[in-house]
Structure formats: C-alpha cells, structure tokens
Amino acid sequence: MNKIKCECGHINPEGTVLCEACGKPVEENQHIDGNNKSKLLNMRYDGSARRSKTYNKTIVDKIWNFFSSVKVGVWLIAITLIASSLGTIFPQEMNNQSPLPAEQYYEENYGMAGQIYYQLGFHDLYGSWWYMILIASIGVSLVIASIDRVVPLYRSLKKQKPKRHETFLKRQRLFGQAEYASDQDYHTVIEQLKERRYKVTQENGHVLAEKGRFSRWGPYVNHIGLIIFLLGALMRFVPSMYVDANVWVREGETKMLEGTEGEYYIKNEDFIVEMYDENDERFKESIEKQGGSVPKNYQTNAVLYQRTDESLPGVDPELEQVKEGEIRVNEPLKIDGFAIYQTTYQLNEFKTMTFKLHEKNDADEKAIGEFTVDLVDPKSEYTLDNGYRVELYDYYPEFEMKDGVPSSYSKYPKDPAFVFHVYPPGQVEPEVNFLAIGSNLDPNGDNQYKIGITDLEMRDVTGLTIRKDYTLPLLGIGGAIFMIGVIQGMYWNHRRIWIQPKEQGFWVAGHTNKNWFGLKKDLEKVLEGTSVEPPEDQQELKE
Amino acid sequence: MANKKKKRLIFRSVVLAILAVAVGFALYSSFTDDEKAVLKEGDTAPNFKLKTVNHEQDTLALSDFEGKGVMVNFWATYCEPCKDEMPYMEELYKKYKDKDVEILAVNLDQSELVVTRFLKEYGISFPIVHDQKGQVMGEYGVGYLPASYFINPDGTIEKKIIGPLTLDRLEGYLQDIIPES
Numbered sequence: 001m002n003k004i005k006c007e008c009g010h011i012n013p014e015g016t017v018l019c020e021a022c023g024k025p026v027e028e029n030q031h032i033d034g035n036n037k038s039k040l041l042n043m044r045y046d047g048s049a050r051r052s053k054t055y056n057k058t059i060v061d062k063i064w065n066f067f068s069s070v071k072v073g074v075w076l077i078a079i080t081l082i083a084s085s086l087g088t089i090f091p092q093e094m095n096n097q098s099p100l101p102a103e104q105y106y107e108e109n110y111g112m113a114g115q116i117y118y119q120l121g122f123h124d125l126y127g128s129w130w131y132m133i134l135i136a137s138i139g140v141s142l143v144i145a146s147i148d149r150v151v152p153l154y155r156s157l158k159k160q161k162p163k164r165h166e167t168f169l170k171r172q173r174l175f176g177q178a179e180y181a182s183d184q185d186y187h188t189v190i191e192q193l194k195e196r197r198y199k200v201t202q203e204n205g206h207v208l209a210e211k212g213r214f215s216r217w218g219p220y221v222n223h224i225g226l227i228i229f230l231l232g233a234l235m236r237f238v239p240s241m242y243v244d245a246n247v248w249v250r251e252g253e254t255k256m257l258e259g260t261e262g263e264y265y266i267k268n269e270d271f272i273v274e275m276y277d278e279n280d281e282r283f284k285e286s287i288e289k290q291g292g293s294v295p296k297n298y299q300t301n302a303v304l305y306q307r308t309d310e311s312l313p314g315v316d317p318e319l320e321q322v323k324e325g326e327i328r329v330n331e332p333l334k335i336d337g338f339a340i341y342q343t344t345y346q347l348n349e350f351k352t353m354t355f356k357l358h359e360k361n362d363a364d365e366k367a368i369g370e371f372t373v374d375l376v377d378p379k380s381e382y383t384l385d386n387g388y389r390v391e392l393y394d395y396y397p398e399f400e401m402k403d404g405v406p407s408s409y410s411k412y413p414k415d416p417a418f419v420f421h422v423y424p425p426g427q428v429e430p431e432v433n434f435l436a437i438g439s440n441l442d443p444n445g446d447n448q449y450k451i452g453i454t455d456l457e458m459r460d461v462t463g464l465t466i467r468k469d470y471t472l473p474l475l476g477i478g479g480a481i482f483m484i485g486v487i488q489g490m491y492w493n494h495r496r497i498w499i500q501p502k503e504q505g506f507w508v509a510g511h512t513n514k515n516w517f518g519l520k521k522d523l524e525k526v527l528e529g530t531s532v533e534p535p536e537d538q539q540e541l542k543e
Numbered sequence: 544m545a546n547k548k549k550k551r552l553i554f555r556s557v558v559l560a561i562l563a564v565a566v567g568f569a570l571y572s573s574f575t576d577d578e579k580a581v582l583k584e585g586d587t588a589p590n591f592k593l594k595t596v597n598h599e600q601d602t603l604a605l606s607d608f609e610g611k612g613v614m615v616n617f618w619a620t621y622c623e624p625c626k627d628e629m630p631y632m633e634e635l636y637k638k639y640k641d642k643d644v645e646i647l648a649v650n651l652d653q654s655e656l657v658v659t660r661f662l663k664e665y666g667i668s669f670p671i672v673h674d675q676k677g678q679v680m681g682e683y684g685v686g687y688l689p690a691s692y693f694i695n696p697d698g699t700i701e702k703k704i705i706g707p708l709t710l711d712r713l714e715g716y717l718q719d720i721i722p723e724s
Contacts, residue, residue: 064555133570237573314672377675409621
C-alpha cells in the first residue's frame, strides 16, 4: 500500500501530508509536518510528499536522505562557519611571512596549540581535505535537497483543484464564513479578483484565485545559480582554465612567465614610476595626509617572447619575440589567454658600483684609474690604465659579520662589501682594501693606495602577476542566476484565495507564503462593495 | 510500482555518482596541485643541464650520470648549514666515486666569484654547477636550503632530505643508491 487515495478521488504519492487536489489532511501523515487537529495547517511545500522522509531502504537511499535533510544542510553550514573562524586564530601558511616551513613555524611560535593547529590542517584551511569535503557536502546537500523539494511542490501546485476539503479551508490562517453573502456578492468578488490580476479557476462554483506562483521557484533558481557558481570554482583546479602566478623581473632581465609551463618569457626593458608633484597645490594636502609621495603611474615596458626549443631546466632557451608593450596597473599585456598585470615593484636595487683608485695621501684624491663592478655577477680582475691591477678577492652581496667572520646574508646585492687586492705596477704583494657602504678599512694599516666609490647604478624590479581565468563567465552566469532567484523569491509572493459556495453564502480562505499584510489588503479590496467581512486572521486571534 | 521504485533508485544513483565524481575531481586536483610543485620520493628526478664552476666540462646534465647513483645537493654560500655539510660530501665523494655514486651540487648564488672563492677555501673537488637563474631550483620545488636528493641509478628519487645532514646519515643515504652489479 503505497499510494493514498483521498475521498475527493485523487491519488496521492506516499508521504503526502495534504491531498494534492483538495488539501484534505492525510490522517496517518500529520506527524510529518507536526500538524495538530486544533491548530492551523502547516503549509510548508503545500503538504506534498517529500520523498526523503519516506523511503529509506538501500544505501543509496540512505545517503540521499542524509543530504536531503535541511537540518543536515544547516549543520554543515554551521560547522563550516566555525571551522572558518578557527582558521583565523593563527596566520595562514601563505601569509605567515616566515622562512620556516609550516611544520616548524606553528610549533615554534605557538607551542602545543600551534602544533595541533598545523596537524589538523588549519594552517592551510582552504586546502585541507576535510574543509573541502565540508564545502563539497554543502554543494551536494544543495542539489539533493532541491531536487527532493521542487519536484513534489511542482506536482502539488499543478494538481491542486479549486474545490478544497472543508478542513483545509477551516485550518487556513485567513478564514471567514460569509453566511449572508448574496449571488451578487459572489460575482463581484470574482470580478474584483480578476481586476487585481488574480488567475481565477472555477469548478462547480468553487473558486481558486492565484497570483505569483512563480515566486515559489525562486529558492530553486537560486540554488541552480549557486551550483553553477560552485562548478566554476571547481574549474579553477584545472590548470588550463585558471592560472594565478607572480614573477619578479629586474630591469634588463628576461624571465620565464610562471604558469605558462615554460612557454613564455618576459623581458623588463624599463620600469618607470611617476609620482604626484608635491609642489602642486592640488595634491599638496593629500600627499601630506598620506605621509609621503604617492605614485601616479608605474609601468613596465616589456617584451614578450615565446620559447621555440624543447625546455630543459638550466639551459638558456631559444626565444622568439611575439609582443611588445607597456604594462600599467589595470592595463595588462595579453597573450594567448594570459593577462600580465602590474602588481608591485621595488626601486633602486644596486646594479653596478664604480670605484676609483687614488693615493692615500693625495688630498685631491686624484684618480689613478676607475673600474666598474657588476654587483650581480662580478669579474674577479680589473686592469687599470697605467699598469695597475685590482683583484676582487672576496665579495659579500649583503654583508654581515657572523661570529667575527664577514659573510653574506643573501645573494642579493642589498648591502655589498668587497675585499680588493691592489697590485701597483711591478709589485707582487698586493695591498688589501676592505670596502663596504660607509666604511673603508685598511686591515694592515700601511696601505699606499685607497679605493673610493664614485658612482652607483641602480635598477628597479617589477612585480608582475600572470593570470588566466576562463571560469569567470561561469561565475558570472551562476551569480546572475543566483540573483534572479533571490529577486524572484523575495519581491513576489504566492497568494491564493479560495471561495467555497455553501447552501447559505460562501466561505473565504487565503494563504500566502509571505507578506500576510499584502494578502489581507488584497482581500479587503476584493471584498469591497459586498456585504462580506474580510476573513479573520486565525493566528492573531489565538494570540 | 516496482518499476517506478527502480527508476527512482537509478535516478538517485546517477545523481550521487555525478556528484561523487565532481567532489573526487576537486579533491584530487587540489592535492596533486600541491604536490606537483614539489618532488616526492619515488618520482623521476627531472633532467637539467647547467654550467659548471669547477669541472673540465663546460656543462653537466643529470643525464650524464645515467646508470649511477647521484646525490643532487642544492646549496648556497650564504647558507650556513650548507657550508657545514660540504666537507662531509667532499670526504664521501672520493670514497663513493669508485662505487659509481656521484655527488652533484647545484649552487644558487648569483655571483660565480663568490662560489669559486668558497670552493678554494674549502678545497672542494666534486662537481659544482651554477643555477644562476634558479631554474632548476624551481623545477625541483626547492624552498629551503640545504636540500638533498638521493637519486637511484634508474633515475627515481630514493630519498629527499631538507636541512643539513650529518656524516653518518649522509653515508647511509649514499649506501642506498649504490648501483647493483
């Protein structure tokens, strides 16, 4: 016995709470929506049979029913929210600004709590498997819960008949008995319903007037939008759909574009920054407020190359120029679906230093000779005119003293220091000179010659972002459908008014899914000019 | 009736299967994405070719050592723990060369001068190649120095060690990649 036959003759699927056709409560299923004989009917989903509440046989059904439950859905969202907020307790791995690997960083900085945080994957929350499963479960719940509700609701609203069971009408929130209403009143009401753009269907004098049914589909349209949006987000895992990478390029340097699998290279021909004029009256105030100069424009003049040979890491590629252009903020250079954006920069990295050699006792410091040292990859020997020779014996790109020994902190020439050996003509034993920015030492104290810095060449480093995103259209469509669904469900209401003729007069009942005030106003207008009193709000009566 | 129930079961199974595939795909992609950037033990070590600093050949490629066990060590002169393990490598290089185990150290400094100076000071004789642009470092996904990869004669990575090694541990790992003969 699966189907339920109502006394009106309609056959309902198992699990129906209110007959699809006449609305008569199905006796044995009233517990499903918590209906009580003395109370108003719960009109959720119009009392249709949500399948999830009925079948529970195979494993497939069990999984289905789990995700179909709104309660489960709400819990999934709550757990995700809690997890997301826990993920903000300590910094995420990508933002922790530490040279330490994650497995050490959290323990060393936050002790036991940090260790647990790391072990549970909170350090990279969006990448942790359980967080992704939570998000995925919300998606699954969205799909299944929607299917399980939209189908029966659609069925129920389609099968509804103007003739309703008395119990159904009596247990509506808006219900009134107009015993002294005339035939004239009956016809006036129908006319006025039509005037108020209600869709009126009649069956042996029974009337169903309905308006805005399509607003009931709003939540499901909204879910479809969300699902498309999630699919778009899912597509971001496919490298051919989505790339987001960064690269630093020094002036004059050619670098591989990250994310293009070694296919494209970029050369930074020149990097330009223009600042707002601090003496300009118009900008003076804001610049002062900002507390320093404000860039007006920064741009990279770039050349794009494509690799023409097979890539083998370490081997310089054969390149062919494919494009040339200026990259400014919000004005990317585009190639083959990739857009190269200007994101950041660093100014004035040392490139070369020029030194002069002079006699120590010379008050004018007249140059015996000059030489220039490339700070990235210096030569070891510099021969000056007139027979002098300078050897770069040791070099520290970023000088520091460590346990009394000179060493370098990094490979970048941020604070260079040099040990020069000076060989005057004919001399075999060199003079040792130690040079750093702001210091010039003569370790042995008997040098005849001295080296001084005469010139500095700087260069800028540009920070570029490489982006490819083919998921945007999908995200856009999903977002648009989402909004349409929201509007559909929010700005329209599904209002129904029933009129049931009686031996004397007729009964009026009304139901809406939201905005009862609006429905009451509608009823007042519809009953205007008749002897019928607007129906009472049975819920308000009780309170 | 039974037919309808069967239909419902099929429908539910199909929807669940589609969802499972989508979720599986998302999880799989996100984890392979993380791991693609970093080489793991068992992966094939990517080939590379770099200029040498102290070798009679101008360039050396990893493939030049085909059939031998190779330890690839990433280091730099500004990395203190790297400097500490260099003498161990020097000591064991001589011992294991006869057993067909090679040591190839990839230097990550910008300036070659600094490297030559260091090799002279420490008396290093095993081959050093210069990854001036950090390309090989990028390919191997090296983030912390020193990093050592012990590569089997068949080209797969036997062991990957991030951080400094002691003489004993180093010798143990070299033992593991001796070709069978």
